[in-house]
Amino acid sequence: MNLRTEIVIRHIGLVLIFNAIFLFISFLISLFLVETSVIALLYSSLVALIFGLFPLIYVKPTHYLSILEGTSIVVFGWIATCLIGSLPYTLWGGEFSFINAWFESVSGFTTTGSTVINNIEALPKGLLFWRSSTHWIGGIGVVLFTILILPGSNTSRFVLLNTEMSQLAKTNFKYRAKEILRILLYVYVGLTILETILLKFAGMTLFDAINHSFATIATGGFSTKNLSISYYNSVTIEIIIIVFMILSGVHFGLTFNTIIGNKKNIFRSSIFKAYILILFIGVLLVSLKLYYSEIYPWWESVRHAAFQVVSLGTTTGFATVDTGHWPSFTQIILIYFTIQCAMIGSTSGGLKFDRIYIFFKSIKKQIRSIQHPNAVISLKIDGNSINEKTELHAMIFIILYIGIIFITTMLLSFLNVDIFTAFSSSAATIGNVGPGFGNVSSLGNYSNLPDLGKFILTLNMLLGRLEIYGIISLFFIKSWR
Amino acid sequence: MKIKIKILAGFLLIILMLLIAGAMSIYEFSRIGKSVKALIDDNYITLEASKSMIEALEREDSGVLLLISGKWEKGRSILNSADSSFLSAFKVAKNNITEENEEKHIKNIEESYLKFKSIWKLPIVGTDKQNSTTWYLSDVHESFLDAKFEVEALMSLNQTSMYEEASDLKNQSIRAIMPGIVAISSALIFLVIFNFFIGLILVRPIKKLIDSVKDYNSYSQNFSADISNHDELKVLENEILKLTQRLQK
Structure with missing residues (x-):
């Protein structure tokens, strides 16, 4: 398959220009507030702009992209974005060594929300805005966002959409590439604006409201406060965030269909119903355990259980309490949600609930085919047949996913990280969830992990965000030919 | 340009x-x-x-x-x-x-x-x-x-x-x-990319021109370097084309 390097570089350049715009906005905030991050943000913005504009001088736009080119643009676009994203942190200094800056940047763009910063409130507001922006840009997909805003042909848009978006995600989008992108933008921006307004009225400052909306809608989890959402100690704020976390964990096509009154809405989606049911069971079990362990009174148990289960079950990662001190039973349930993740077609990363749903449906199908060997049994979801290729794809993905968690846990253990921390951080990073357990619990951070460990976890984040295959396929260049 | x-x-x-x-x-x-x-x-x-x-x-x-x-x-x-x-x-x-x-x-x-x-x-x-x-x-x-x-x-x-x-x-x-x-x-990264682009806008079209002129001389094929850039090399390609057409006459 043909790979035109210059075309790949041109598209990566467009992605960098897009990043430069957000870096410039962050710079303006810093400039307005006369902060120490002014120069760091300005220089990063200029470097991103120069690298972005440079290929446009030499390479003409193209109307056609091969799959290999599309994959290369997406993978290298993400890596270039994360590198540029780490620049303002590196230039600003403070707690940011190069590896810490890279970790924070990857964690931001992949919407993981794990942090290595001990004192978040000490960061200048411009840098905090950039940190939240990385979530917002990454939430919808760096390349998708770029092709949404910047000019490009429909054919190349289609290839990039197919590469960056999960195949399963498109089942609820019965539209052309251009329409899908438009729907994504409407839902994404609409939810962000709505949540910002509600959080502002609930008592947050406008700055905090915007940053927390960015982090919620992107299912990221970066907060502007050291104590995350527990800082506000407000039930209203928690309820607003819970609702928007759930909405952000749902397929955007379903949300759009519900808003415009289409029949294929969330109320008719069996996956959505199962997803909500699982979340509800999780909240109930955790609440009961917290209450009977006499950790909190009943309503307090429900309040914290609901927030934590939804936060991890949607891969957001905000916290209202330190779950590291909760009973083991509740931690196991939360680890399940860390692995399960949210629905395909949402802003969340990781395994995705849809694959688990297909997995259980497949088990049911297998049992029925054992009971009725001559029967032709097909797997159906909401009346649509799921072909065996999709089924197999989901199974292999789950195995690969668990395998990567196992390998990363082993590597971290080799670096003398305790087994619980190693396992939970591996699951939390590949799932783009953020907080784990042990030393990396919900109100803790990843700063104490060895640098090599941090780097391994950033690879996990990228693998989780790009659904594993994207990155792995680039290592098998020969098989593309 | x-x-x-x-x-x-x-x-x-x-x-x-x-x-x-x-x-x-x-x-x-x-x-x-x-x-x-x-x-x-x-x-x-x-x-x-x-x-x-x-x-x-x-x-x-x-x-x-x-x-x-x-x-x-x-x-x-x-x-x-x-x-x-x-x-x-x-x-x-x-x-x-x-x-x-x-x-x-x-x-x-x-x-x-x-x-x-x-x-x-x-x-x-x-x-x-x-x-x-x-x-x-x-x-x-x-x-x-x-x-x-x-x-x-x-x-x-x-x-x-x-x-x-x-x-x-x-x-x-x-x-x-x-x-x-x-x-x-x-x-450093910039220079590597710059080097690549110099190859793209200069070396690659010149190679195409050389190959096309060689093919014309050796096999009497029609001259066509297929240069897509709109710069001096495109002008050169057109001039060589005119020259070969004149020679054919």
């Missing part, structure tokens, strides 16, 4: 990036210089003055003890000299208010010192205060400790500020060095 402009644009972008990095480093280094100066001006001078004030206060305390033991001449001489040292050090501190709340501390020092001074200013030798350790402990020593405490508070304020400034200096030095490192790394 002409080849010359394309190459020039690439170089201009590299120069722009290096210039900005240089300007950033110069700005941050000049800030470091200012911070070091501020560290000396703002805090170090007050710290030295505070030390002098404490030393003067201790001498005054000794002077009072000498008066209590009946040594009037030596006691008064020490008190007067220490008072003069204290007041000159106090003047330095008062004229160097740079931190938040520092003015309040200066005011407290002034008040506590005046109180202390009002005690030993009165006659001691030949009065009932002579040889009275009770009076010393209840009045003099308490006032002395109060004044010393206020000076120490001023010292602590400046020491904390000095520590914070020094920590900030570390960050500033990183901010000054990092643009250079980033600029060098970026320039």
Whole structure:
């Protein structure tokens, strides 16, 4: 398959220009507030702009992209974005060594929300805005966002959409590439604006409201406060965030269909119903355990259980309490949600609930085919047949996913990280969830992990965000030919 | 776009990036210089003055003890000299208010010192205060400790500020060095990409032209280099095409 390097570089350049715009906005905030991050943000913005504009001088736009080119643009676009994203942190200094800056940047763009910063409130507001922006840009997909805003042909848009978006995600989008992108933008921006307004009225400052909306809608989890959402100690704020976390964990096509009154809405989606049911069971079990362990009174148990289960079950990662001190039973349930993740077609990363749903449906199908060997049994979801290729794809993905968690846990253990921390951080990073357990619990951070460990976890984040295959396929260049 | 402009644009972008990095480093280094100066001006001078004030206060305390033991001449001489040292050090501190709340501390020092001074200013030798350790402990020593405490508070304020400034200096030095490192790394990556683009806009079309001319000469094929750029090389391709067509005629 043909790979035109210059075309790949041109598209990566467009992605960098897009990043430069957000870096410039962050710079303006810093400039307005006369902060120490002014120069760091300005220089990063200029470097991103120069690298972005440079290929446009030499390479003409193209109307056609091969799959290999599309994959290369997406993978290298993400890596270039994360590198540029780490620049303002590196230039600003403070707690940011190069590896810490890279970790924070990857964690931001992949919407993981794990942090290595001990004192978040000490960061200048411009840098905090950039940190939240990385979530917002990454939430919808760096390349998708770029092709949404910047000019490009429909054919190349289609290839990039197919590469960056999960195949399963498109089942609820019965539209052309251009329409899908438009729907994504409407839902994404609409939810962000709505949540910002509600959080502002609930008592947050406008700055905090915007940053927390960015982090919620992107299912990221970066907060502007050291104590995350527990800082506000407000039930209203928690309820607003819970609702928007759930909405952000749902397929955007379903949300759009519900808003415009289409029949294929969330109320008719069996996956959505199962997803909500699982979340509800999780909240109930955790609440009961917290209450009977006499950790909190009943309503307090429900309040914290609901927030934590939804936060991890949607891969957001905000916290209202330190779950590291909760009973083991509740931690196991939360680890399940860390692995399960949210629905395909949402802003969340990781395994995705849809694959688990297909997995259980497949088990049911297998049992029925054992009971009725001559029967032709097909797997159906909401009346649509799921072909065996999709089924197999989901199974292999789950195995690969668990395998990567196992390998990363082993590597971290080799670096003398305790087994619980190693396992939970591996699951939390590949799932783009953020907080784990042990030393990396919900109100803790990843700063104490060895640098090599941090780097391994950033690879996990990228693998989780790009659904594993994207990155792995680039290592098998020969098989593309 | 002409080849010359394309190459020039690439170089201009590299120069722009290096210039900005240089300007950033110069700005941050000049800030470091200012911070070091501020560290000396703002805090170090007050710290030295505070030390002098404490030393003067201790001498005054000794002077009072000498008066209590009946040594009037030596006691008064020490008190007067220490008072003069204290007041000159106090003047330095008062004229160097740079931190938040520092003015309040200066005011407290002034008040506590005046109180202390009002005690030993009165006659001691030949009065009932002579040889009275009770009076010393209840009045003099308490006032002395109060004044010393206020000076120490001023010292602590400046020491904390000095520590914070020094920590900030570390960050500033990183901010000054990092643009250079980033600029060098970026320039290296930039040059690799630039080299690739030079190949793309110059070397590749020239190779195409050479191959096409060779094919024309060797196999009498129609000349066509298929150059997509709209620059001098495209003009050259057209001219060669015209030439080959003329030769064919």
